[in-house]
Amino acid sequence: MAQRNNKYDRQLRIWGEHGQTALETARVCVLNCGPTGSEALKNLVLGGIGSFTIVDASKVSAADLGNNYLVDWESLGQSKAKSVCALLQELNESVGAKFVEESPEALLESNPAFFAQFTLVIATQMTEAPLLKLEEICRQQKVMLVIARSYGLAGLVRISVTEHDIIESKPDNKVEDLRLHKPWPELQSYVDEFDIDTQDHNIHKHIPFAILLIKIAEDWKKSHDGKLPANVRLFKEAITARRRVEEDEDNYNEALKSAYIVLFPPSISSQLRAVLEDKASDVDASSSDFWIMVSALKQFMANEGQGEPPLDGAIPDMHSFTDYYIKLQKIYQARAEADVTAVEGHVARILKQIGRESSPIPRSTIKLFCKNARNLRVLRCKMLSDEFSSRSGPELQRLLAVEESSHPALYVLLRAVDHFAATYNRFPGVFDGEMEEDVSRLKSLAVGLLNDMGGGGASLPEDVVSEICRFGAGEIHCVASIVGGIASQECIKLLTRQFTPIQGTFIYNAMSATSLVLNV
Amino acid sequence: MSRSEELNQQMDINGIEKEKVLMVGAGGIGCELLKTLVLTGFQHIHLIDMDTIEVSNLNRQFLFRKSHVGQSKAKVAREAVLKFRPGVEIVAHHANVKNQEFDIDFFKQFSVVLNGLDNLEARRHVNRMCLAAGVPLVESGTTGYLGQVTVHIKGQTECYECQPKPAPKSYPVCTITSTPSKLIHCIVWAKELALAKLFGDKGQVSDLDVRPTSNEDGAVSNDPDEAQFFEVRSGENSKAYAERVFDRIFGQNIVTALQNEDTWKARRRPDPLFLEKVLTEDDVVTTNGVCSSEGTISASASLGLKNPQETWSVKDNARVFLESVQLFLDKRSKDVGKLVFDKDDQLAVEFVTAAANLRAHSFGIPMQSLFEAKGMAGNIIHAIATTNAIIAGLIVLEALKILSNKTKECRMTYCVEHPSGKMLLMPVEMAEPNPRCYVCSETPLVLELNTATATMREVLEKVVKRKLGVTDPVIMQGSNLLHESGEDIEEDMVAYYTALLDKKFVDYPTPITTGVVLTVEDYHQDFRCSLHVKHRETFDEEKEPEGMVITGDLASLNNTDASAQPSTAAPSKIQNGHAEEEEDDDVVMVEPVPKAATAGTKRKLEEEDTQPTEKRLRVTESVPIEV
């Protein structure tokens, strides 16, 4: 325990014990262990996933030694999967390590059921046809799929999951929910204990700003027919009128800074609204815990919450005496606990309705859900087969015309090279002598592809086409390190169910150091 | 043709295998970087790192194994890579990059310098060395999912110090010594005062005791009896010592502080904690006799407290305090007298957690778990493998652009946590050098002080070292040397400088007063700037506690001209929690993405209103510019 805590100390501070536990129970499969696959897996092994399985049929060649750190001289000519597996195992002995010396394409054909044992599959350096097959299997077996590809100086990362529910989306700009516009009785009665016009200057400058704002808003309402100030400026004037300038009062500075939250309390975000309105929140016996809690949340908001989700109970730092602050903190925490209890009640009723009393949802889970209720997210990924169908053409056409960057063109070309490979049995640009022909072959394949998707007439920048040919299909280590790094980062987000993963196709251009997430 | 050769050809780099590069730092980014450099075809690499390997490095510094704990990072990293790629020349320096051996000539031998550093001080130093040697610098940093890579080329782009860097947090001394209101105040007290007083260098002045005479300014007590109190008495065993210290710092000192009625007029009065009340007869400390866990001496192991995420009871905190004091005296006596807090020192973290919690309990502040307290005490930076791998790849790509003379294509790249808009990697064009930067352009600064009372010693400490980041200063007035530091100085000059050190400026042979220009130089850093002296009688005790102010371009550079601040922050306003700008063995100080690039994304570093306003206790040694 102590050792685990020390080793993972720095990351536990990002995703917590429960996030670490989620990683430690994850079974990850990596298809192809070139530099992209090896780098992605290396990061996950260091992070402490439960186990991994590498699927790769190739042998270690001299070229591998030049771009993959996880193969060594001694394994030259031997199984690459075996070598990478052994070296990864050294990095973290608590991770289970396995390998299968077989090509992913062959395995897809011979044993589709193989993939059911995994939590997540990372498919690296795979072409379109087998990817479509793999996606179908993964969707059926409810296995998360992350696709990663390094192609010369270009890279691609794409997630494919049917549905991914996120309780802890951890947005950058967390809204503070203080309910200063409608204090509940316990908070109100604490506010009433204060005389904010006290002649004791020391007390005057140590009253927490939350109390000041509630009081001053209350006074305003008394003299304005129960209405709040029409704008923040008026409210700030009312606040300034109560402060004692010569005392240099920081609590008043804080009150001025936060004045707007009384007039503009946090609203229900469009993302939360989408979750609440999602059809999946009409639950039945087959519903997941997440949707049962969403359903309970709706009932809470319609009843106890009076339109608001549960209070998270956190309050910001305030300039104040410690005892005032701690009392205030306790009042907020008590309210948050009461809200959890209310939601818990709804959950119990729902479970009873759908005949699931026997498997309740633990309070700790409900608590986490309530604390993050404002930031719930549901991610559903388009199937690759839909993305590649005719419906996407017009959108691609638009992007190619609008986007100044090379990314939409790279997106098309990364698909076109697979068609090239299917046609010529090799990737473009492999032979120096055929470079010019390859450029025009690739270009006409790409244009044909766009036409098939209903995006005819769009033009592809000449220089991007020839760049793709010039670089060939090679995995360059520093590009693989970046693409593998991003892919593993997305895997961690998926496995821990924290943070919001990429929604769309991430395209990286190493030459211009730019990236873009495309939604087609 | 190998992939790396292909890449190099595409980037028009001839003979990458001949290029010589310097890597500073073999931590989280360093391990990734070394591997990526070698696999990109670099064959001559120098590596400098003064650190040794810790267990907490192993979740991302993949060149290291458990068996390497305690060994030099630079050397182990070199051996690990050579084992795999024996043909490469890697020179490992287990040393501080600020050492004299790494002089300008040393830096000049490299085509490019790549930083994977963990602290501001070293970064500023390497920046100056690169400017002096005319070598391009690629600088980097990560925190959790965030990261950045920037390129600095003399004369073409901003230098590392062209933009102000966030200052470490500091707390008013009286908040720490007398009126803590948050756990972080108690942690700073435990770490900087209690730990230092008991086990640190006794020569250092510490403000631990709250004397009846000490007022809210937190006057320093230099009472000799006081210093003696914390010595182990002859014939006293470690248990008796621990108990005596407990009653003094948690009991008697609080009783004494309570006599100062003014302080408690409107505050909650703290409760003194005496051992006989906290631990009754039945609660006698019983240890299981195993005071170490996996070779680490640990009080919580000894007491059987297993879960670091659990908040200990007051009794347990008292037990941990007593046990950790005893273990320091009995098992780590060689560290006593010179201990400095280190976040990877288990016993020190336990002592600090227990001491901070006990003090917090006295003051009615909620206590925290060891895990949380450790994060606060160590200003621990979140660090994961994924971001380091991405950043290392980006560093190499920028280095390749520099080596292929495509410096116009260099970018500052920010790796952002959430796709802001639709981008995860955000490239920003390099900015021009800041003409008002005192490091890369010779902009004069104005030094305001009271020349009737100011001394060279004060100016050296408060301004030259702390604010200008100079390591070995030489001070001149015209062509007259007033101060030099270093080893090979003539004895008579040493005597002369020592005599000047505490002389008032007006009493100098040529009095230093308004109009005098002092030149500050650091030969090692090849750093030079001039200070225009301006006499001023009075300074605002709260806003300008140091009694001297650097203004002019330095101030506008930092955009925090104290006198121009409309209002000032008070003690409790300083945010606690993890400090983004602190140091770890990884790299830190992710900088805010320039405003133009973020388009309204709210960043973390917006603490413009936490200017020091009172006498402050510095939490760390490395204090950057904080005008």
Ligand SMILES: [Zn+2]
């Ligand atoms: Zn500069």
